[in-house]
Amino acid sequence: MMEQTNNSTETLFASFQAGNMAAFSQLYNLHINILFNYGLKLTIDKELLQDCIHDVFVKLYTKRAELGTIDNVRSYLFISLKNKLCDELRKRMYMSDTSIEEVNMPTLTDVEDDYMENEQRKNEFSLVRRLLDQLSPRQREALTLYYIEEKKYEDICEIMNMNYQSVRNLMHRGLSKLRTLAS
Template identity: 35%
Template sequence: MKRNSDKDVNNLWQSFQTGNNDSFTAIYNTYSNQLIAYGYKLSLDQDTVHDSIQEIFIDLYLKPKKRNADIKNLKSYLFIALRNKIYKKLQRNSRLETLDTSKENVELVFHVEYSYQEKLAQDEISMEIKKLLQHATAKLPSKQKEIIYLKFEEEMSYEDISVIMHISVESARKLFYRAMLSLRGYIEKKELKTIFFIFFRKNNSN
């Protein structure tokens, strides 16, 4: 199914800001499944994910400051809000578990290996290569898994990814290509050519 364009979503957001609550429902329906999928990869606690998404949309609906915000890219805004909210909940839970109120940092772990099945469904490559890609991705560091997911599955720009992951645009580019290089170390050269062709063909077509 084709996702709504940025222009369509921006029109919905502007319509909601002028008082059309049906537009708000349409925004939720557009992004809720993507947010859930991303959230499940940031936290194994599904209640934390669903609570976070609910809180984000409640804030948008009820708080005038957020409702009237000049949001240029709503999808990016929602992903950033979800990542930050989950991080804060995990940080708070970690402090409660350790009884250490001075504990500052909790590292977000990209738990679930990225699934390429849907994106590769229309490509004529063997199931063996798909499995190789799955196993190779599972070996990547958490941040490399996350950037592949955001770039390949969510089709986000490096600018949006940099804001979501709290890194510079240049660091986002380097991290993505580092992830590609890491995959090269886990996959045979013959299969690698096919996989890289798929990655960069889809990237350059966006």
């Protein structure tokens, strides 16, 4: 589902860059709520957040010809919003002569780290799934029972109706194949 949304986002963005203003409107509608929710993790000032989101889309609209190809539009929007919020908070701090200690700055790195960890987890899960799909069904079943369902060898023998040594051999061949495929 997430991959399909990303593909449609990339398609909408390409269509927008080609001059389709309805695609721009769809991009906005598709991302406004998720950007707002993300922004609330960075600031509690909802008016500032709304202004920054609109500024991001205005800049996207005015600079569309200069942007070129963007591989991940959603990430681009998140990063643009974060940068815009940081700029606005810095301006406010500078204009008010308030020291950094007096301003309750949100911890942007926490939100960024969470997002990056989530993306990394998705990529790792996808890699594991592709590697497991290359094993025989019996190897995949044995490894799944052992590593994911945390079954003991005796339980795996019973479930798969195999003797102990055969399960060990199956596991060894499956792990060896995974190591070869992963390298």
